[in-house]
Amino acid sequence: MKTAVVIFPGSNCDQDVIHAVRDTVGxxxxxxxxxxxxxxxxxxxxxxxGGFSYGDYLRSGAMAARSPIMGAxxxxxxQGGLVLGIxxxxxxxxxxSLLPGVLLPNKTLSFICRPCFLSVENTDTPFTGLFxxxxxxxxxxxxxxxxxxxxxxxxxxxxxxxxxxxRYVSPGGVGGxxxxxxxxxxxxxxxxxxxxNILGLMPHPERASEAILGGEDGRLFWRSVxxxxxxxxxxxxxx
Amino acid sequence: MDFSKYGIxxxxxxxxxxxxxxxxxxxxxxxxxxMWSEHCSYKSTKHLLKHFPTRGPKVVLxxxxxxxxxxxxxxxxxxxxxxxxxxxSAVAPYQGAATGVGGIIRDILALGARPVASxxxxxxxxxxxxxxxxxxxxxxxxxxxxxxxVGVPTVGGxxxxxxxxxxxxLLNAFCIGLVELDKIxxxxxxxxxxxxxxxxSKTGRDGIAGAAFASVELSEDAKESRPSIQxxxxxxxxxxxxxxxxxxxxxxxxxxxDMGAAGITSSSSEVAAKSGVGMKLHFDRVPLRAADMExxxxxxxxxxxxxxLIVAPEHMEEVSSVARKxxxxxxxIGETEEGDDYSIFFHGEKVASLPATLIGDGCPPIHWPSEKxxxxxxxxxFDLDGLPAPGDWNAAMLSLLGNPSMTPKxxxxxxxxxxxxxxxxxxxxxxxxxxxxxxxxxxxxxxFDADPWKCCLDPFRGGAETVARTVRALSVAGAExxxxxxxxxxxxxxxxxxxxxxxxxxxxxxxACGALGCPVVSGNVSLYNETKSGAILxxxxxxTVGLIPSPEDFLPCGAWEEGDLLFLVGPCNPSLAxxxxxxxxxxxxxxRPLEFSGEAEKDFSERALRTxxxxxxxxxxxxxxGGLAAALAKDSAESGCGARIALGIPTRKxxxxxxxxxxxxxxxxxxxxxxxxxxxWSGYPCLELGRAxxxxxxxxxxxxxxxxxxxxxxxxx
Numbered sequence: 001m002k003t004a005v006v007i008f009p010g011s012n013c014d015q016d017v018i019h020a021v022r023d024t025v026g027x028x029x030x031x032x033x034x035x036x037x038x039x040x041x042x043x044x045x046x047x048x049x050g051g052f053s054y055g056d057y058l059r060s061g062a063m064a065a066r067s068p069i070m071g072a073x074x075x076x077x078x079q080g081g082l083v084l085g086i087x088x089x090x091x092x093x094x095x096x097s098l099l100p101g102v103l104l105p106n107k108t109l110s111f112i113c114r115p116c117f118l119s120v121e122n123t124d125t126p127f128t129g130l131f132x133x134x135x136x137x138x139x140x141x142x143x144x145x146x147x148x149x150x151x152x153x154x155x156x157x158x159x160x161x162x163x164x165x166x167r168y169v170s171p172g173g174v175g176g177x178x179x180x181x182x183x184x185x186x187x188x189x190x191x192x193x194x195x196x197n198i199l200g201l202m203p204h205p206e207r208a209s210e211a212i213l214g215g216e217d218g219r220l221f222w223r224s225v226x227x228x229x230x231x232x233x234x235x236x237x238x239x
Numbered sequence: 240m241d242f243s244k245y246g247i248x249x250x251x252x253x254x255x256x257x258x259x260x261x262x263x264x265x266x267x268x269x270x271x272x273x274m275w276s277e278h279c280s281y282k283s284t285k286h287l288l289k290h291f292p293t294r295g296p297k298v299v300l301x302x303x304x305x306x307x308x309x310x311x312x313x314x315x316x317x318x319x320x321x322x323x324x325x326x327x328s329a330v331a332p333y334q335g336a337a338t339g340v341g342g343i344i345r346d347i348l349a350l351g352a353r354p355v356a357s358x359x360x361x362x363x364x365x366x367x368x369x370x371x372x373x374x375x376x377x378x379x380x381x382x383x384x385x386x387x388x389v390g391v392p393t394v395g396g397x398x399x400x401x402x403x404x405x406x407x408x409l410l411n412a413f414c415i416g417l418v419e420l421d422k423i424x425x426x427x428x429x430x431x432x433x434x435x436x437x438x439x440s441k442t443g444r445d446g447i448a449g450a451a452f453a454s455v456e457l458s459e460d461a462k463e464s465r466p467s468i469q470x471x472x473x474x475x476x477x478x479x480x481x482x483x484x485x486x487x488x489x490x491x492x493x494x495x496x497d498m499g500a501a502g503i504t505s506s507s508s509e510v511a512a513k514s515g516v517g518m519k520l521h522f523d524r525v526p527l528r529a530a531d532m533e534x535x536x537x538x539x540x541x542x543x544x545x546x547x548l549i550v551a552p553e554h555m556e557e558v559s560s561v562a563r564k565x566x567x568x569x570x571x572i573g574e575t576e577e578g579d580d581y582s583i584f585f586h587g588e589k590v591a592s593l594p595a596t597l598i599g600d601g602c603p604p605i606h607w608p609s610e611k612x613x614x615x616x617x618x619x620x621f622d623l624d625g626l627p628a629p630g631d632w633n634a635a636m637l638s639l640l641g642n643p644s645m646t647p648k649x650x651x652x653x654x655x656x657x658x659x660x661x662x663x664x665x666x667x668x669x670x671x672x673x674x675x676x677x678x679x680x681x682x683x684x685x686x687f688d689a690d691p692w693k694c695c696l697d698p699f700r701g702g703a704e705t706v707a708r709t710v711r712a713l714s715v716a717g718a719e720x721x722x723x724x725x726x727x728x729x730x731x732x733x734x735x736x737x738x739x740x741x742x743x744x745x746x747x748x749x750x751a752c753g754a755l756g757c758p759v760v761s762g763n764v765s766l767y768n769e770t771k772s773g774a775i776l777x778x779x780x781x782x783t784v785g786l787i788p789s790p791e792d793f794l795p796c797g798a799w800e801e802g803d804l805l806f807l808v809g810p811c812n813p814s815l816a817x818x819x820x821x822x823x824x825x826x827x828x829x830x831r832p833l834e835f836s837g838e839a840e841k842d843f844s845e846r847a848l849r850t851x852x853x854x855x856x857x858x859x860x861x862x863x864x865g866g867l868a869a870a871l872a873k874d875s876a877e878s879g880c881g882a883r884i885a886l887g888i889p890t891r892k893x894x895x896x897x898x899x900x901x902x903x904x905x906x907x908x909x910x911x912x913x914x915x916x917x918x919x920w921s922g923y924p925c926l927e928l929g930r931a932x933x934x935x936x937x938x939x940x941x942x943x944x945x946x947x948x949x950x951x952x953x954x955x956x
Binding site: 009010012013015016019020033050051052054055056057110111112113114140142144204206207210212213214 | 390565566
């Protein structure tokens with residue numbers, strides 16, 4: 001599972017995600033500066049990490065979506081390659097139109113950092129294959145603009161195709177406003193594109209990948225991707 | 240010459256004139272006015288700070304540099320410092336707090352260390368006061384927005400509410416970074432013939448002479464002070480951090496200094512004076528963001544996110560290319576030379592020429608008159624018999640637990656990214672914040688604490704108690720203290736009673752540092768924290784850093800298990816003086832805090848460390864604000880486990896439960912470890928309190944509360 005982590009000016013979870021992937025899967029991980037125009041040869045997974053690319057000035061993710069490297073990321077995705085956006089990376093994916101929807105300011109209008117419980121709603125993706133459907137995992141969130149929004153008709157489409165991969169729930173797996181920290185529609189925490197190769201999520205699996213930091217649920221996430229890539233590399237149906 | 244309008248006193252003008260052999264010109268006077276301000280020169284406190292022990296086996300770098308460094312073993316050091324940003328936060332809470340965080344991060348960066356964690360000390364007014372909501376919301380958002388964007392986690396802190404901070408809130412920012420001991424960057428290593436380089440944001444009119452503004456009482460019309468406020472840009476800071484660390488890794492920097500108070504002048508003259516070189520600066524070459532700036536404005540601008548580098552000429556091209564990568568301005572603004580002359584040129588004309596050593600060290604010290612306040616001893620008069628025991632114990636407990644100084648402050652710390660960088664083992668909401676060091680066994684323990692009420696009642700004992708509290712908390716968690724940093728927040732030193740309290744506080748802190756073997760490695764002083772409506776309480780804030788040898792040696796709190804025996808170690812005669820209980824009763828803060836006993840503290844710390852290392856307990860918590868009652872409630876709520884306590888001692892229950900001070904801790908011990916635990920604490924007061932279990936926390940003859948009730952109070956606070 002050769003992985004490329006893109007570093008934009010203002011990214012600040014790039015080293016964290018490099019650490020978590022290396023520590024869990026032990027694979028080759030390359031840091032790619034946003035001014036590059038090519039991804040390293042043989043890249044299987046591209047990660048757009050969390051942080052405040054360009055200081056979140058203008059709008060979260062808006063400027064990074066126009067960075068030189070994004071051409072190569074789009075090309076990689078178009079060929080069925082895996083792309084993962086975490087937090088600010090998710091915002092960059094919606095700003096690049098690689099994923100639908102938009103991330104608005106949290107309903108509290110404040111930044112929120114806390115552990116959250118998520119149910120894994122779709123296990124038929126390259127990122128969630130090793131989870132049980134409906135499994136509750138704990139990943140922390142840390143964001144100011146994490147309210148996922150889609151107009152009603154597009155939201156229906158997304159739900160009907162199983163595009164909502166992660167939802168905020170109670171520790172027991174029950175939904176409800178009380179467990180939805182930022183006010184996302186349908187408590188959506190993470191989505192996947194129709195082809196299944198691009199995933200964006202607000203919570204941070206890399207922060208839940210070591211027991212000493214309080215949780216290991218994230219390891220299954222990285223192992224899922226590794227296992228998918230080992231078995232065939234690319235999303236079937238595309239290439 | 241009217242020097243007073245530049246904040247220069249008569250004897251200071253005379254000193255400058257004598258050193259120069261002529262009258263200083265206006266530009267020079269403005270420079271000296273800021274550099275010799277209290278904030279920059281420490282003229283009122285320099286001689287007092289000499290009382291602090293600053294050396295120890297683990298100290299690599301003591302006070303005098305941008306931050307102190309302690310040895311973590313195997314060639315790694317921890318650079319840390321705390322700094323106040325009180326006056327700016329009082330006038331413009333959001334920007335004041337944000338730039339406070341940015342400033343302390345650059346202090347750590349200046350040593351070549353990567354900043355890995357921050358903490359904040361927040362001192363707000365009465366929650367009911369009309370300004371408190373606005374000030375506290377702005378300050379918290381400022382700390383969060385800056386730290387979050389820069390990617391330095393805020394892992395802990397201290398928040399206090401008291402009416403004395405109504406008009407003058409305090410913001411103290413702490414930062415710690417990691418640096419290989421053989422790669423420390425210094426501000427003392429410039430040599431003649433090297434380039435003076437300005438890296439980072441452009442220089443503007445923001446924050447002109449902010450240091451001078453921080454050296455007088457806050458004026459009634461705070462708006463007048465707005466031009467002294469700096470504006471923060473965390474994105475630029477993030478670029479600056481990465482650029483400076485890349486330059487360090489490539490060995491392209493000879494010397495480095497952050498630009499904080501007094502901007503270019505302070506940073507460049509400090510490097511010149513400490514390195515023993517002269518310097519020529521050409522202000523036409525400074526990248527500006529405002530038109531027509533006067534030379535003195537350029538000299539004293541406190542525009543943020545700038546660093547001063549000293550670079551060997553042959554490395555300049557490479558330095559410029561790293562700056563371009565991180566999209567930062569980078570300009571050669573001068574050169575070093577032999578001698579001590581510090582000169583500024585503007586449009587070909589020499590506008591200032593001062594000896595570098597005069598700028599930093601030439602200010603004559605001030606020994607303000609000191610006098611113990613006449614009513615001082617009478618503050619201790621306290622008639623315990625006149626204080627009725629609580630009629631309704633449950634109500635008294637609930638009121639104590641709901642006190643804003645007691646609640647966990649979730650609304651604050653959830654606005655902070657406390658996890659980025661993947662090192663946070665124990666984050667905010669705990670008495671000790673714990674970081675792991677990647678690739679190593681050992682953990683770092685951090686505590687930030689203050690007790691202004693005890694410092695008010697008896698500044699010596701309060702100062703000692705403040706230091707001791709941090710060391711107790713670390714020891715109980717299994718962390719051996721390595722050193723500390725302090726922010727001394729006080730009102731005007733020109734009032735003899737207030738100056739006396741400052742002296743006494745420092746003496747008390749120094750005594751505790753000495754007794755506990757915990758030296759002071761860095762810190763700052765913030766005076767003139769007062770407005771027309773009053774002065775703040777003496778508020779020394781202490782940040783102490785400790786080392787835990789391995790994850791197994793870390794003893795958490797709030798980890799009771801069913802069936803554990805609970806023990807109180809330490810004396811059963813705490814004092815209600817200055818306690819949270821007395822304050823929440825609305826009683827005058829009267830009485831005298833406990834006497835500091837260095838021997839007892841040392842003994843306690845050693846036993847506490849042994850308890851953690853020998854795994855003699857499941858959970859341990861040093862007693863602090865709210866005393867035993869608060870510790871029981873916190874541990875119980877966090878453990879989700881009740882307890883039945885019987886206090887089999889004749890002392891008044893309210894004193895035992897709510898009293899504060901002294902080396903005490905609450906432990907929960909599994910039955911199998913009780914003999915070991917008792918052996919460790921044999922010869923030290925150790926009282927069995929009862930057994931953990933059930934869903935009710937009850938103390939016989941006092942209160943009985945459902946654990947869920949306590950959790951409920953704290954859930955949304």
